[in-house]
Amino acid sequence: MNSIFGSPELLETLKEHMQLEQYAKGDIIENAGDVSKRLFFIKKGIIRVFYRTAGREICCHFAKENEILTGIDSFFTGKPTIYTSQALETTECYSLTKNNLDWVFDHVEGMDRYGRIFMIEAYSELVERYNSIVSMSAEERYEDFMNKHSDLLNRVPLGYISSYLGMKQETLSRIRSKQN
Amino acid sequence: MNSIFGSPELLETLKEHMQLEQYAKGDIIENAGDVSKRLFFIKKGIIRVFYRTAGREICCHFAKENEILTGIDSFFTGKPTIYTSQALETTECYSLTKNNLDWVFDHVEGMDRYGRIFMIEAYSELVERYNSIVSMSAEERYEDFMNKHSDLLNRVPLGYISSYLGMKQETLSRIRSKQN
DNA sequence: TGTCGTTTTTGATCTAGATCAAAAGAAACG
DNA sequence: CGTTTCTTTTGATCTAGATCAAAAACGACA
Numbered sequence A, B: 001m002n003s004i005f006g007s008p009e010l011l012e013t014l015k016e017h018m019q020l021e022q023y024a025k026g027d028i029i030e031n032a033g034d035v036s037k038r039l040f041f042i043k044k045g046i047i048r049v050f051y052r053t054a055g056r057e058i059c060c061h062f063a064k065e066n067e068i069l070t071g072i073d074s075f076f077t078g079k080p081t082i083y084t085s086q087a088l089e090t091t092e093c094y095s096l097t098k099n100n101l102d103w104v105f106d107h108v109e110g111m112d113r114y115g116r117i118f119m120i121e122a123y124s125e126l127v128e129r130y131n132s133i134v135s136m137s138a139e140e141r142y143e144d145f146m147n148k149h150s151d152l153l154n155r156v157p158l159g160y161i162s163s164y165l166g167m168k169q170e171t172l173s174r175i176r177s178k179q180n
Numbered sequence C: 001t002g003t004c005g006t007t008t009t010t011g012a013t014c015t016a017g018a019t020c021a022a023a024a025g026a027a028a029c030g
Numbered sequence D: 001c002g003t004t005t006c007t008t009t010t011g012a013t014c015t016a017g018a019t020c021a022a023a024a025a026c027g028a029c030a
Helices: A008-015 A098-107 A111-135 A138-154 A158-164 A169-178 B008-015 B098-107 B111-135 B138-154 B158-164 B169-178
Strands: A019-023 A028-030 A038-044 A046-053 A056-064 A084-087 A091-097 B019-023 B028-030 B038-044 B046-053 B056-064 B084-087 B091-097
Touching (some): A008 A091, A111 A138, A138 A169, B008 B091, B056 B158, B111 B138, B138 B158
Antiparallel strands (some): B019 B091, B038 B091
């Protein structure tokens, strides 16, 4: 999800069309019901994305520095999003409006290819998560998460991680203590 | 996933670049480990897509007449697929090779837009399935499935549907009998 | 129309993980 | 610092759904 940062020239070109935004810990960046208007390149900090269902909040994504955040369900379709995104630390990100994105797609070489790859990567990531929840135990999912995102454990409250992993906080806590 | 069939002219143009293929019940169309070379427009019949993990087969998709089937993980990336697709009835489909698809993208008006929408639809569908498995009970998932795909129940063995829904066949059978 | 293989149902039991409740630890803030 | 609030852990209990096993139902085909 971060290959664009591998191309410094492209990033520089993009930055000319982006605004730098600052969020404090706890700030809501976009709210459920909004139409997502911006795509974010996160410079520093961490954001959780969640939605509400059956009274609970379910966290479906964490995005941190050097990653891209956008509401795929809303940004590309123009429909209101069901997701809320919130800064979990002091967070800085470059934002790109949809208009500017369209301009970029028209004028910046390699951007359309990047867009397609972005979608395929997002899709593949989701497939993996789906499979993990269908075919792995809570303990295996935790280990898998640790292998991929161990850094998040110290930056994100346990309750958010447990809902991301599809289990209760108590269960995650017990799994952790079992492994010492 | 089937909006292309809503445009008869586009479909006609595409057909000139496609081959009609026939499969008997039980035939394997593409096997895990293959590199997916074709995109299919299903004319008639039904296909299940599954993968193997921890000794089990998990069904992740059904595709039927007027729908499109392709291994997104493989067709667009060129990597071997983990999925096997199998005809569950006598099935006819138009197939389009990757070379021909590239030609079509270059020469057929509206095709690139369709491609992007296809990806977004596929993504949204997966998001929904993910959410259903995280936040719904087995019974609710079954009801949800019935609302969307009740026709499949008579065409597809129960065991495939139960693995698609992330539950055991016995559980699905009990849920069904409970509802009479 | 009976036999064999496949698919579905039913029954008994077990278990991972949920739920409810409360204690223990950290962090924020006057 | 001490108090208050948020986060994590621990304990006791409960339950949806898995597992194992076998019977019943269905379908294809000789």
